Amino acid sequence: MSTMTRRRFGLLTGTGAAMLAMPTVLRAQERPRVVVVGGGAGGATAAKYIARDSRGAIEVTLIDAGERFTTCFFSNLYLGGYRDLNSITHSYDDLVAKYGITKVTGMATAVDRTAKTVTMADGATIPYDRLVLSPGIELIWDSVPGYSQEAAEIAPHAWKAGPQTELLKKKLDALSDGENIVMVAPPNPYRCPPGPYERVSMMAHVLKARGDKGSKIFVIDPKEQFSKQALFQEGWDRHYPGMVEWYGPDVHGGIKMVDAAAGTVETDLDTFEGALLNIIPAQRAGAIAQAAGVADEKGFCPIDPASMRSAMDEAVFVIGDACVGGDMPKSAFSANSQAKVAAMNARADLTDAKAFPARYSNTCWSLIETDDGVKVGAQYAPQDGKIASVEGFVSQLGENADLRKATYEESVGWYDGIIADMFG
Amino acid sequence: MVFCNIGRALAASFTAMLVFTVASPARAGDATAASQVEEAVVRTLLLDADPAYGEYLGGECVTCHRTSGASGGVPPIAGLPAGYTVRALSEYKFGLRDNNVMKLMATRLADDEVAALAAYFAQIRKD
Numbered sequence: 001m002s003t004m005t006r007r008r009f010g011l012l013t014g015t016g017a018a019m020l021a022m023p024t025v026l027r028a029q030e031r032p033r034v035v036v037v038g039g040g041a042g043g044a045t046a047a048k049y050i051a052r053d054s055r056g057a058i059e060v061t062l063i064d065a066g067e068r069f070t071t072c073f074f075s076n077l078y079l080g081g082y083r084d085l086n087s088i089t090h091s092y093d094d095l096v097a098k099y100g101i102t103k104v105t106g107m108a109t110a111v112d113r114t115a116k117t118v119t120m121a122d123g124a125t126i127p128y129d130r131l132v133l134s135p136g137i138e139l140i141w142d143s144v145p146g147y148s149q150e151a152a153e154i155a156p157h158a159w160k161a162g163p164q165t166e167l168l169k170k171k172l173d174a175l176s177d178g179e180n181i182v183m184v185a186p187p188n189p190y191r192c193p194p195g196p197y198e199r200v201s202m203m204a205h206v207l208k209a210r211g212d213k214g215s216k217i218f219v220i221d222p223k224e225q226f227s228k229q230a231l232f233q234e235g236w237d238r239h240y241p242g243m244v245e246w247y248g249p250d251v252h253g254g255i256k257m258v259d260a261a262a263g264t265v266e267t268d269l270d271t272f273e274g275a276l277l278n279i280i281p282a283q284r285a286g287a288i289a290q291a292a293g294v295a296d297e298k299g300f301c302p303i304d305p306a307s308m309r310s311a312m313d314e315a316v317f318v319i320g321d322a323c324v325g326g327d328m329p330k331s332a333f334s335a336n337s338q339a340k341v342a343a344m345n346a347r348a349d350l351t352d353a354k355a356f357p358a359r360y361s362n363t364c365w366s367l368i369e370t371d372d373g374v375k376v377g378a379q380y381a382p383q384d385g386k387i388a389s390v391e392g393f394v395s396q397l398g399e400n401a402d403l404r405k406a407t408y409e410e411s412v413g414w415y416d417g418i419i420a421d422m423f424g
Numbered sequence: 425m426v427f428c429n430i431g432r433a434l435a436a437s438f439t440a441m442l443v444f445t446v447a448s449p450a451r452a453g454d455a456t457a458a459s460q461v462e463e464a465v466v467r468t469l470l471l472d473a474d475p476a477y478g479e480y481l482g483g484e485c486v487t488c489h490r491t492s493g494a495s496g497g498v499p500p501i502a503g504l505p506a507g508y509t510v511r512a513l514s515e516y517k518f519g520l521r522d523n524n525v526m527k528l529m530a531t532r533l534a535d536d537e538v539a540a541l542a543a544y545f546a547q548i549r550k551d
Contacts, residue, residue, distance in 0.1 A: 049483075333487060340483040356480045359532075361487075363525050377525055379532050390532065393524040410488075410525070413497020417488040424492075 031059045032350035035118050035128035037108045037288050039064030039092060041073070042134030042320030042335035044422040049343035050132075051099035057351050061102045061126055062095065063118065069423075070161040073332040074415055076195065077367060079158075079169050080202030081209070088161070090423045111292035113313050130346045133294065133301070133310075134320045134335065135286025136160070137191050140299075143282035144184055144258055151260035155277035158199075159191060171276045172206055178214035182265045182274035184255060185221040189300065190283045191321045191330045193227035194376070198366040199278070201232065204240040205369055218272045219246040220255060220265055227329075228366060228376055234397050235368035285322035292316065300324045305382035306358050308342035317342040326386030327378070334362045336418055358382055365411030371401070373408030457518040464514040464535065469507060471539040478544025481537055484529065491548055502548050509542035 036047040039062055047062040054060075070089045077083045095101045104126070110119040111133075117125040139157060141148050147155070158168040175181070181203055185196040200217055207215050225248070226232075236244040253268025258279055265272045265279075284290070284299025294301045294310045301318035302311040305326060310316040319342050320335030328334045341358045348355035363377035378392030395407065485501065493502040501509065515521040516530035533541070 336487050337484070344480065354476075356477065359481075359484070361484050361529070375525070377528060379528055391528060393528055395524075409497040410523075411497070413495070414488045416494070416496060417486065417490050417498055420490045420492065420494075421486050424490075 031057060032129045033059045033061070033127060034130045034132065034346055034350070035061045035063065035126055036132040036134065037063045037118065038134035038136060038286065038320070038322075039066070039069055039103075040134060040136055040320065040335065041071075041332035041418065041422060042136075042339045043132065044069070044092070044095065045336045045339035046132045046134060046317070046319060046343045046346075047101050048095055048099055048422065049340055050346055051095075051101045053343070053353070054347050054351055056100060058347065059102070060099070061104055061128075062092065063104045063106065063108050063120070063126070064092070065105065065107050066162075067105055068092070070165070071332065071419075072159070072161040072192065072195075073418075075158070075161045075165045076198045076202045078165060079172065079199060080205045080367070082367070082370075085166065090419060092423065094424055108288050109291065111288065111316075113292065113316065116315060128315075130315055130317065130349055131292075132317045132319065132339075132342055132346065133286075133289050133292065133322060134318075134339070135288045135322050137283040137321045137330075138286050138290070138299075140282040140284055143187070144279055145256060146258040147260070147279050147281055151258070152279070155258065155260035155263075155279045157280050158278065159186075159195075159280050159283075168276075168278060172203055175207070175212075175215060175275055177212040179275035180215055180273060181217045181276045181278065182263075182272045183217065183219045183278040184258065184265060184280060185219055185223065185226070186280040187222040187282050189330060190280070192364070193329045193331075194232075194364055194366045196280060197226060197228065197232045198368070200244055201235060201239075201366070201368045204236065204243050207243065208240055215243070217244045218265075218274065219244065220252055220267060220272060221246060221248050222255065224248050224250065227364075228374060228394065230397055231374045231395055232366075232368065235372060235374075239369040239372070283321075285318070289318060289322045294318055295322075296324070305385065305387040307345040307355075308338050308358075309345065317346060324386075326380070327389040328360060328362055328380055328387050329364060331362055331364050332418060333364065333414075334360070336421060337361050360387055363414070365407065365414065367408055367411070371405040371408050373404055373406075373411055374399075375407055375411070454520070457520050460518045461511065461514045461520060464517065464538075465507070465511050468510045468514070468535045468539045468542075471536055473506070473539035473543035474536075475540065475543040475547055477537070478540035478542070481533075481541050482544050485541070485545075488525075501545050504542075504545055506539075506542035506546040509545055510538055513538050513541070 036043045047060050051060040074088050092103045107121040108118050109121050117127050119125050156164045156168040158164040257266040285295045289295050294312045302324045308317045310318050319338040321330040337360045347353040360380040365375045374395035376394040379390045380387045381390050488498045489501045491502050493500040513530045516526045
């Protein structure tokens with residue numbers, strides 16, 4: 001891309017005489033502008049890397065609805081009582097102070113890809129030369145019959161961290177011994193593949209730690225199998241015998257109706273009752289990606305695997321949960337990895353920076369019980385039109401306690417690392 | 425005659441290695457890995473390292489390893505001497521160090537990439 005940029009720059013300098021005749025204010029403009037929508041693992045990383053590595057040559061604006069950002073990753077550990085909410089909530093202050101990023105707090109509601117502007121909910125427009133969309137996911141409420149945004153105030157999804165996570169914790173902590181939990185797990189593809197099952201582990205940990213003997217956790221899953229399944233099921237049997245019951249679609253036969261107020265999940269097999277329902281519906285790319293017209297019919301955004309550029313618009317990059325990530329799972333680690341490829345290519349488009357070949361990596365850690373951590377990871381490269389897995393690993397069944405503890409400690413180190421990488 | 429002597433000596437030592445290999449395969453495996461590490465370290469340190477390329481590749485490292493050099497769960501790598509980083513990565517690559525994330529990372533790195541990373545992390549200052 002740097003070759004193209006130089007060529008383009010050459011064309012521009014050819015118009016030097018005309019530029020001299022322009023008013024000073026116009027000539028003083030204009031550092032190239034990158035606008036990043038979404039300030040999570042993808043967006044914060046992209047904004048930081050573009051601003052930092054271009055050393056002021058590119059004007060970077062980061063748009064996010066929140067003043068601060070609560071990470072969805074490690075929110076299960078908050079649920080389990082291992083972290084407080086403050087420890088997973090982070091400020092954008094360093095991005096502004098250290099790298100000169102402009103942080104805009106508000107909702108981006110539309111993108112005019114012809115005029116190259118982002119429109120905010122208050123009507124303001126922000127122009128861009130390159131746009132990075134990292135909006136995360138949007139929940140498809142009606143993918144679960146009977147569920148809705150209103151019902152989520154009773155039966156939280158907690159799949160976007162913040163008030164929903166607090167609500168789920170409050171309800172979990174308020175359960176009496178003998179009261180059950182019913183989780184409806186999401187269909188593929190969704191944010192954080194091992195997330196629902198780590199959450200089950202953390203909820204079981206809370207029940208076990210306070211000595212509840214009579215409560216059960218029912219997991220109603222639309223998938224026939226799930227991430228790290230053998231590891232989770234081994235862990236549940238070992239740490240929480242008899243507490244967790246997982247039902248795949250061949251057993252429950254389909255979810256017919258959720259009644260949040262009544263606390264029931266009706267399936268073909270049976271009606272499951274819970275004092276706490278945790279309903280995680282199907283997902284698609286965040287609303288701004290749909291509004292920008294860069295999502296496909298399945299609701300996610302196809303990209304060029306060599307650059308993270310939208311398949312529908314060369315001036316737009318889509319990263320993180322919102323993109324079609326090929327073999328990469330929708331995780332914070334993936335989003336952070338994709339952000340670096342997008343940042344590099346955006347810089348190469350707009351300055352004389354060099355673009356190296358894309359490479360991606362991911363590791364997902366999960367906690368099953370105190371000091372019992374497991375992980376799955378892989379390296380990826382662009383191949384056959386998608387981001388393809390090159391090589392990977394997964395924790396083994398029956399690993400010794402020292403290794404599992406080291407894996408958990410590594411995950412804590414990773415959390416501090418990625419937070420420093422995103423916000424520091 | 426001189427050549428013959430060297431030839432005989434080489435043949436003798438080769439026979440000894442074969443006996444050693446058959447007698448204790450695990451230790452022989454370690455010995456092979458150790459010599460692969462030594463060769464890789466020498467080969468890599470002789471390369472012209474490109475820290476700018478290392479900075480790009482290091483994007484994969486700093487998701488876990490903080491550039492401030494702070495540790496906790498994940499060891500610090502910022503500011504380490506290049507020779508140390510080259511050796512550590514080579515040991516992961518050839519199985520003398522055991523962490524599946526690092527093995528995966530190291531296995532995929534070519535010599536020039538290891539050299540670039542080592543040069544980059546050696547030059548970054550701890551904040």
